[in-house]
Amino acid sequence: MAKSVLTVDDSRTMREMVAFTLRQAGYDVFEAEHGQAAIAVLKTKPADVIITDLNMPVMDGVALIRALRADPKHRSVPIVMLTTESDANKKAEGKSAGATGWLVKPFDPERLIDVVKRISP
Amino acid sequence: MEVLETTQPAPAAVGAVTAPATSPVRQFITCTLADAEYGIDIMAVREIKGWAETTALPHAPSWIRGVINLRGIIVPIVDLRDRFGQGTTTPTPMHVVVIIQTGARTAGLMVDAVSDIIAISPGDIRPVPEMGVEAPENLLAGLVPLDRGMVALVSLDQLLNFPADVAIAASQLPNA
Amino acid sequence: MNFDHLRATYFEESAELLESAYEQLAALAEGRADAETVHALFRAIHSVKGGGGAFGFDRLVALAHVMETLLDLLRDGALEFNAGLITLLLRGTDLLADMLSAERAGEVLPEGEEAELAAALAQAAAVSAGTAHAPVAVGQVAAETVSGWLIRFRPHPAMFRNANEPLLLVRELRRLGAVSAVADLSGLPALSQLEPEDAYVAWSFTLEGPVPRAKVEEVFEFVIDDCDLAIEPIAADDAASDVDADVSIEGPQVAVAAAVPPGAMSRSEAPVVQSVRVDVGKVDRLVNLVGELVINQAMLVQLGSQLPPDLCPGLIGGLETLSQHLRELQEGVMAIRTQPVRSVFARMPRLVRELSAQLGKEVRLVITGEATEIDKTVVEQLADPLIHLLRNALDHGIEPPDVREAAGKPRQGTVHLSAEQRSSRIVIEISDDGRGIDRSRVLTRARERGLIAPDAVLSDAETDELIFLPSFSTAATVSAVSGRGVGMDVVRRNINALGGRIAVESRFGSGSRFLLSLPLTLAVMDGLVVTVGAEALILPISAIVESLRPPAADIHALPGRGAVLSIRGGYVPLLPLHERLGIPGAVNDPARAIVVIVETDHVGRLGLVVDDLVGQQQVVVKSLETNYGPIDGIGGATILGNGRVALIMDIPGLAAGASATSPAPQAAPQSAAALH
Numbered sequence: 001m002a003k004s005v006l007t008v009d010d011s012r013t014m015r016e017m018v019a020f021t022l023r024q025a026g027y028d029v030f031e032a033e034h035g036q037a038a039i040a041v042l043k044t045k046p047a048d049v050i051i052t053d054l055n056m057p058v059m060d061g062v063a064l065i066r067a068l069r070a071d072p073k074h075r076s077v078p079i080v081m082l083t084t085e086s087d088a089n090k091k092a093e094g095k096s097a098g099a100t101g102w103l104v105k106p107f108d109p110e111r112l113i114d115v116v117k118r119i120s121p
Numbered sequence: 122m123e124v125l126e127t128t129q130p131a132p133a134a135v136g137a138v139t140a141p142a143t144s145p146v147r148q149f150i151t152c153t154l155a156d157a158e159y160g161i162d163i164m165a166v167r168e169i170k171g172w173a174e175t176t177a178l179p180h181a182p183s184w185i186r187g188v189i190n191l192r193g194i195i196v197p198i199v200d201l202r203d204r205f206g207q208g209t210t211t212p213t214p215m216h217v218v219v220i221i222q223t224g225a226r227t228a229g230l231m232v233d234a235v236s237d238i239i240a241i242s243p244g245d246i247r248p249v250p251e252m253g254v255e256a257p258e259n260l261l262a263g264l265v266p267l268d269r270g271m272v273a274l275v276s277l278d279q280l281l282n283f284p285a286d287v288a289i290a291a292s293q294l295p296n297a
Numbered sequence: 298m299n300f301d302h303l304r305a306t307y308f309e310e311s312a313e314l315l316e317s318a319y320e321q322l323a324a325l326a327e328g329r330a331d332a333e334t335v336h337a338l339f340r341a342i343h344s345v346k347g348g349g350g351a352f353g354f355d356r357l358v359a360l361a362h363v364m365e366t367l368l369d370l371l372r373d374g375a376l377e378f379n380a381g382l383i384t385l386l387l388r389g390t391d392l393l394a395d396m397l398s399a400e401r402a403g404e405v406l407p408e409g410e411e412a413e414l415a416a417a418l419a420q421a422a423a424v425s426a427g428t429a430h431a432p433v434a435v436g437q438v439a440a441e442t443v444s445g446w447l448i449r450f451r452p453h454p455a456m457f458r459n460a461n462e463p464l465l466l467v468r469e470l471r472r473l474g475a476v477s478a479v480a481d482l483s484g485l486p487a488l489s490q491l492e493p494e495d496a497y498v499a500w501s502f503t504l505e506g507p508v509p510r511a512k513v514e515e516v517f518e519f520v521i522d523d524c525d526l527a528i529e530p531i532a533a534d535d536a537a538s539d540v541d542a543d544v545s546i547e548g549p550q551v552a553v554a555a556a557v558p559p560g561a562m563s564r565s566e567a568p569v570v571q572s573v574r575v576d577v578g579k580v581d582r583l584v585n586l587v588g589e590l591v592i593n594q595a596m597l598v599q600l601g602s603q604l605p606p607d608l609c610p611g612l613i614g615g616l617e618t619l620s621q622h623l624r625e626l627q628e629g630v631m632a633i634r635t636q637p638v639r640s641v642f643a644r645m646p647r648l649v650r651e652l653s654a655q656l657g658k659e660v661r662l663v664i665t666g667e668a669t670e671i672d673k674t675v676v677e678q679l680a681d682p683l684i685h686l687l688r689n690a691l692d693h694g695i696e697p698p699d700v701r702e703a704a705g706k707p708r709q710g711t712v713h714l715s716a717e718q719r720s721s722r723i724v725i726e727i728s729d730d731g732r733g734i735d736r737s738r739v740l741t742r743a744r745e746r747g748l749i750a751p752d753a754v755l756s757d758a759e760t761d762e763l764i765f766l767p768s769f770s771t772a773a774t775v776s777a778v779s780g781r782g783v784g785m786d787v788v789r790r791n792i793n794a795l796g797g798r799i800a801v802e803s804r805f806g807s808g809s810r811f812l813l814s815l816p817l818t819l820a821v822m823d824g825l826v827v828t829v830g831a832e833a834l835i836l837p838i839s840a841i842v843e844s845l846r847p848p849a850a851d852i853h854a855l856p857g858r859g860a861v862l863s864i865r866g867g868y869v870p871l872l873p874l875h876e877r878l879g880i881p882g883a884v885n886d887p888a889r890a891i892v893v894i895v896e897t898d899h900v901g902r903l904g905l906v907v908d909d910l911v912g913q914q915q916v917v918v919k920s921l922e923t924n925y926g927p928i929d930g931i932g933g934a935t936i937l938g939n940g941r942v943a944l945i946m947d948i949p950g951l952a953a954g955a956s957a958t959s960p961a962p963q964a965a966p967q968s969a970a971a972l973h
Contacts, residue, residue: 011314011344013307017300017351024298055340057333069458076460084343084365089373100460101519106350106358109298118469119519121462176942177832178921178928179878188925190936193589197925227924 002028003120006047008038008064009082010056014105018051018082021109022116035059039067042074049120051080051103051112054090062093069098078119082107146240151272152219152232154202160239160265160274161230165221169235172216183209186231191220198229204280206257223277230280239272241265246274300351307348308401314341315397316643318390323646323664326383335378338386339368345393356411357396363415364389367422376422385418391647443530445474445506446513451481451499456523458494467502469516474506503531577673580633587623587630588821588917592936594623595914599938624915627821631672635817638716638725639667641679645687645714652691659698659709660691669716671723675795675815679725682788682799686727686811687712689785694731694809704806706730722839723817728810734803736760761801765789793927798949814949824916824945826937827893827907829874830883833943834907835916835935840895840948842902844910849888862892862904869894872951873906877930884908895948903952914938918945929953 005027007018012033019029030045032038034056050068054061061081068074081094081102091102100119103112149160150169175187175198184203188195198218202210210216210231218229246263262276321338324330346361364386370376392414399406448470452463470476481499485491504513513528514521594616601612642664653660671679695701695710702708713728736757743749743763755763767786792799797815816822824835825844851863852871861868871892875883884890892904918933921944932947 010340011310011347013303013310013348013351014344016303016306017348020300020303021298055336055343057337057340075458078460084347087369095459095522096455098459105347118516119461119465121465174941176934176944177880178925178944179880179931180928185925188921188934188942190940190942193585193592193919193936195919195921195924195934195936195942225923 002026003048004028004030004046005049005051005116006030006032006038006042006045007051008032008035008056008061009053010034011053014053014082017109018107018112021112024109025113025116027116035061035064035067038064042068046073047077049078049080049116050074051082051116053082053105054087054094062090062097065094065097065099080115080119146242148238148240149272149274150219150235151237151239152201152217152230153234153236154205154207154232158236158270158272159201159232160241160272161219161221162274162277163238165223165277167220167222167227170218170220170229172212172214172218172231186212189218189229191227191229194227196220196227196229198231199280201230201232205260221277221281223281226281228281239265239267249273304352307352308397311345311348311397312394314345315390315394316640317341319387319643319646320639322383322387322390325378326380335368335372339365339372342368342390342393345397352400354396354400356406357393357400360389360392360396360411360415360418363418363422364393367418370422382421385414385421387647387650388414389418391650443507443510443532445531446502446504446508446510447529447531448502448504448513449499449525449527449529450502450517451525452496452520453523453525454494454496456520457496459519459523461520461523463500466516466520470502470504470513473508473512473516474504476505477503499525575633580630580673583630584634587627590623591627591821591915591917592938594619595938596940597938598914620915627915631821632670634673635670636673636676637668638671638676638679638723641676641683642667642714642716644680645683648684648687649691649712652688653695656691657697658691658695660695661709661711662714663711664714666716669718669723671716671815671817675723675797678791678795679815682791682813683714683725683727685788687714690727690729690731690809694729694733696732718817723815725813725815726810727813728808730808733805733807733809734761734764734801735805739763761803764801765799790927793950821915821917822945823913824935825893825913826911826943827891828909828911829878829907830880832878832880833911833937833941834874834878835943835945836893836895836905837932837946837948838913842894842896844891844893846890847888847892852887860887862887864894869902869904871904871906874946875906875908877951895952903948905946905951916945 003026005018005022007015007022007029008031009015009018010033015031015033019031022029027049030041030047032041035052036059038050038052039059052061052064056064059067065079065081068077068079075098078100079098081091081099082105083091083094083102084105094102101115103115148163150163150166151158151160153159173189175189177187178185178197181187184200186198186200188197190196200210202208210233212231216231216233217235218231219235220227220229222228245265247266249261249264260276260279262274265272265274318338318341321330321334321341324334325338342361342364346358346365349357349361367376367382367386371378371382376382388410392409392411396406450463450466452461467476467478479501481501482497484497484499486497491497510528510530517524517526520526598616598620601609601616604612606613645664646662649660649662690712695712696704696706698708701710711730713726715726717724717726739760740749740755740763743766744751748763748766749755765785765788767784789799792813792815795815797813799811799813801809801811803809823838825838825841827834827836845864847862847864852860853863853868854860859873860871862871869892871887873883873885873887873890874880875885887906890906890908891910892906893910894902894904896902916935919935921928921931921934930947930950931944932950933945934942935945937943
């Protein structure tokens with residue numbers, strides 16, 4: 001059974017890029033527009049890996065990571081943050097909130113696949 | 122005398138002519154106004170209807186009889202006889218309306234009857250002479266001599282050139 | 298792997314993002330921004346940059362990066378907003394938009410001010426104590442020949458909280474070469490004292506093989522801050538130590554101490570509006586279908602009315618209910634098609650910025666009512682007329698700053714662009730505080746061109762109307778901005794084609810005001826069916842004030858100028874529709890006909906004389922222009938329940954024609970100027 005990945009980003013272009021990349025690698029990918037939507041969709045559909053942007057409206061990446069780690073169901077799901085170079089503060093926040101790994105935007109598709117493989121059992 | 126049966130390719134359509142590969146044959150529907158025959162490019166013809174009451178358009182030129190409802194679209198009906206300056210038609214249920222479409226425009230041409238479908242190759246078309254033809258020359262695209270008489274091909278773009286003509290008519294509004 | 302198929306998505310999304318960036322910058326400039334505005338602005342530029350990088354739009358990414366850096370400081374409060382910064386960001390957004398257009402069209406954008414702008418943005422960002430983000434130092438890959446590595450690894454509790462599993466780390470190490478592990482359990486306490494969330498175990502891993510150090514480091518890339526890690530090379534001549542691999546490596550389950558409560562959602566608590574993207578074609582089909590339903594229903598009502606009432610008692614009631622449901626359905630479908638005028642207004646500020654710079658004028662654009670909803674098809678066609686009117690206001694309306702100052706006006710001119718819904722119409726206004734219409738020049742020009750008689754006397758309003766005549770331009774030099782040939786007549790024609798009207802008011806020296814009145818929806822309206830002669834006509838209910846059969850005594854004929862109706866102390870000019878439309882066989886005597894009094898924007902009240910009233914019904918507006926053309930006084934056509942076509946009257950059009958022929962309610966008749 002294919003592993004499932006949830007990609008969370010307010011940019012639909014970015015979501016589609018992540019989804020396209022990982023589907024090529026055999027993953028089953030679903031999407032959410034921001035943290036709150038992610039939490040809502042995870043209630044019915046579990047994810048084996050979560051990839052999240054840090055800058056999103058309503059509920060951003062850091063808040064999402066915190067919320068997920070506070071929930072017994074999701075506290076050990078691997079979470080990858082998508083960051084940009086100018087985002088050092090947020091990245092540190094994300095890490096201390098519980099992000100498993102990170103990837104810099106714009107991401108190299110091969111690297112994304114590699115990271116996802118590495119951090120998921 | 123013995124008639125040899127030769128195998129010939131079956132005609133593709135009524136009146137089809139096997140033409141040389143280089144010049145494309147065009148088909149025309151011929152309509153009559155009294156004794157004169159006019160040809161309309163079949164590619165532009167959408168349907169042929171019987172006469173139906175039109176709703177008059179105010180301040181329209183006399184050759185626009187009005188509009189009808191064609192399955193939800195408003196379509197103007199042109200009195201072809203009047204358009205050619207040959208007088209106004211008094212329509213009866215026997216009259217026929219040919220619905221044509223050129224570009225984005227749909228319109229109906231009211232004629233006395235529809236007679237035939239003919240196939241013509243470009244070589245058959247003669248230019249319109251300056252005199253001796255009863256319709257304004259700018260509305261005709263050419264003449265085709267057939268055994269039974271001359272068929273005048275209608276230039277649909279010119280015929281349906283509404284805005285210029287409508288604007289002229291509108292400027293003659295009673296204003297004072 | 299390439300993302301070419303996502304280019305269209307990226308361009309579309311970026312266009313939306315830049316549009317919202319403009320709004321946010323406008324809010325910041327006008328002091329109505331809130332805490333969320335800056336963050337939204339950051340995200341917009343951030344997303345444009347992210348996608349751009351994936352497609353290799355290097356120049357765009359470089360510019361967006363500088364803007365993003367600046368915005369990062371601004372959103373963190375490390376830097377304060379000021380007018381200069383906003384202007385820089387506006388210029389940056391403009392340039393991003395140009396770059397996107399160029400990429401979309403496959404063209405190369407000329408260099409222009411890119412470098413200068415980027416430098417200015419970078420400098421602005423450097424003004425604050427810049428947190429220099431030092432690039433992550435990548436360890437030098439020593440090209441040593443090693444036969445393996447000895448890795449000592451002690452995770453901290455934090456590592457588990459991040460769902461980093463030592464097991465996975467080992468798996469990754471195994472991909473690089475043979476791994477043997479020794480666990481150091483010396484830190485393990487007694488079971489009763491074991492904290493499940495703590496980390497007690499450490500390992501020594503031996504990795505065999507000439508693996509580059511960077512590869513080893515990469516395995517621990519994400520955990521390096523959360524563990525004690527030592528990576529030592531095993532030189533080629535070291536013997537590989539014997540290790541027992543029998544260690545069960547099971548990290549304790551991660552249990553995060555009560556983290557931030559779920560209520561701590563960051564920033565905005567804005568309610569989430571669910572939306573669905575729909576193909577415009579689908580919506581149009583729905584609209585057409587609903588329109589046909591309305592016609593069908595009218596037909597059924599007509600047929601029903603022909604039945605003896607007791608034949609099918611429930612039928613009329615049923616049709617009534619159907620009619621109500623249809624109305625609701627129609628309103629719902631129409632609402633799908635409407636969108637805020639904002640989408641058209643959004644490009645105006647940039648236009649004003651560029652034009653005022655080009656013309657050397659100082660102009661402020663104030664926009665209100667951009668949330669006003671209007672039918673999508675109308676919105677799309679509004680852009681050109683609005684742009685032309687704005688160009689006009691800036692070119693001919695607003696004076697140069699010195700001239701304004703000399704006239705006692707503020708150096709900066711103001712242009713107002715507003716939209717408002719008034720019953721079933723949308724009223725859009727463009728007004729400026731410029732020089733207004735110079736009527737003496739207009740009259741001179743009109744006389745020169747033979748548009749009016751040399752001795753004609755025109756009221757101010759009539760003079761202003763002259764500017765809408767074709768090829769009318771008072772500009773001595775046709776400026777490159779307003780252009781030749783795209784005159785007010787074209788603007789009026791465009792607006793009329795939408796079923797709208799445009800009028801102007803002006804005070805010389807103070808400014809001008811253009812009022813556009815547009816129908817809320819083009820597709821359906823409430824109409825009153827009337828008969829004139831053998832024809833059925835439709836009058837828009839929204840314009841109707843009342844209808845009556847006037848007593849003959851109240852009708853007064855004015856010699857040569859038609860008739861008026863005296864009603865409640867005032868006079869209403871009468872317009873016999875059969876005359877206006879050339880319909881034969883109608884009732885000639887107004888006293889034996891019905892007068893429908895309608896309200897017009899500019900001529901006041903008008904009494905339309907018709908033969909009879911048939912009834913009120915919803916009417917689907919069909920275009921005459923598609924297959925025929927515009928007719929003065931006619932706003933479209935519809936199909937009645939009996940299948941016949943009925944023309945829909947355009948009240949303002951009738952009124953405009955009427956003012957030339959009928960007496961105006963207020964003053965003595967003017968001379969017959971050839972007005973529109």
